[in-house]
Amino acid sequence: MLRLFSAVFALLASVVAPAVAQEAPRSSECLAMSNAPPRATPVSLRQAAATTNEVAITYAGHSTYYIDTPGGLRIATDFSGTYTVGRLPDIVTMNRAHSTHYTLFPDPRIPHVLHGWGDDGAPEKIAQRIGDVYIRNVTTDIRRYFGEDSGGEMIRDGNSIFIFEVAGLCIGHLGHLHVKLDDSQFAAIGRLDIVMVPIDGTYTMSLNGISDITRRLRASVVLPMHRFMTPLDEFMRRIGQQFTIDVRSERTLTISRETLPGTPTVIILDGV
Template structure:
C-alpha cells in the first residue's frame, strides 16, 4: 500500500498548479516518477496537462535549434552566437565540449543564459519557468584531458536540456560523450522530441547514439551535429523502427495532437 500512497503523492505533485513566479518552477510533466517501482506501468498524463498551441522548431546550424513557444519565448540550443536563424533568443543553453557550442560573451540582451556545466562546485542545476516553458537539465560527462592514449572523463561537463511546453517534452542531448545509465534515463523521463548529434566521432559513436535514440523512442527525432556522416548510416541503425522524412524546409510546427503516429526521424534543410 505504501507504493500506492507514494504514486498518489507524485501524481498530485505533477498536477499541482503551475507557478508563474520564476523562483518557484512548475513540476515536471515528463518525468516517469514510477519507473523504478516493481510491476507498475506509469500512465502518461499528457492529455490531462497539455496546453493549447503549437511549437515552432527551426534548424539554425551545427547543434543549434531554435524553439519558439506558443507564449512567444524563443530558445536557442548549444548557442555560440553564430547560428541564430534570424531570431533573437530569450533563452540560450550552452555546452563547453567545443567553442562551437558556447560563448562566454553572449549578447547582453539575452535574459537567460544557461550553462550546461557548473560554474562552481557540483553539477549544473537548472529548473526554471520562463513564460510558458519549463526548462531543466540532466548532467552528463565529457572527455577531458588525455593520459597516454586514453581520454579521461570530466564529470558533469555537459547537460541534456529538456524543454516542457504545450504538453510536449523536448530534449536536446548536447555534446553527449557516453552511454546513458538507468539513473539518467529516469531523470530524462518521457521525450516526445529529441535532438541527437550524429557525427559518430566527436560525440558518441553512431552505434551508441542510435541505441540511446531507440531507447528514448521519441515521436520525433531531429538529427544535428552531422558533419560528413551519411544520413543513411544513422537511419540504418534504427533497425526499421522509425519512419524517415526528408524535408525541404528549415522549420516545422508541432503540437501534442500533431505528433506522428509512428516514431519518425525528421531531417530538416541544412542538416
C-alpha cells in the same frame, strides 16, 4: 500560556503554508508522465493538447535549434552566436565541449543564459520556469578537448541534456554527448516527444552508441544534429526499421502534441 502560544502558531502556519506552496517551483510534467501508470495524463498536459498550441522548431546549424513557443519565447540550443536564424533568442543553453557549443560573451540583450556545466566541479542543476516553458537538465561527463592535456580524461558533468516542457510537449536536446546513459539518467530524462541527437559518430559518440540511446528514448520525433560527417542512411540503418524518415526542404518544423506522428519518425530539416 503554552496552549495559547501553540494555537497562535498553528493559526500562523495555516496562513503562511498556502503562500509557500504557491511559490514552490513547478515539477516536471514529463517525468510525471513517464512515471505514471498507463493512460494517466496530468490535467495541464490534457488542456495543452486540447488547445493545439504549436511549437516551431528551426534548424540553425551544427547543434543549434531554435524553439519558438506559443507564448512568444525563443530558445536557442548549444548557442555560440555563430548559427542564427531571425531575431535574437530570449533563452540560450550552452555546453562546454568546445567553442561551437558555447560563448562566454553572449549578446547582453539575451535575458536568460543557461550553462550546461557548473562551477568548481559541481554539476549544474537547472529546473526553472521561464514564461510558458519549464527547463531542466540532466548532466553527463565529457572528454577534455583541444589545448588541454586530456590523456583520455573526462570532465565530470561537463555536458547537459536539456529538456524543454512547453505546450504539452517534452523536447530533449542531448548536447555534445560523449557517453552512454545509465538507467538513472534515462529515468531523470523521462518521457520525450521530440529529441535532438548528434549523429557525427566521432566527435560526440559512436553511431552504435547514439543509435542505442535513440531507440531506448523512442521519441515520436528524432531531429538529427551535428550531422556533418555521417551519411544519414547509415544512421537510419543502425537505429532500425521501426523508425520512418521524413526529409523536408524547409528549416522549420511546426508541431503540437496532437500532430505528433504515430510512428517514431526521423525528420531531416534543411541545413547543415
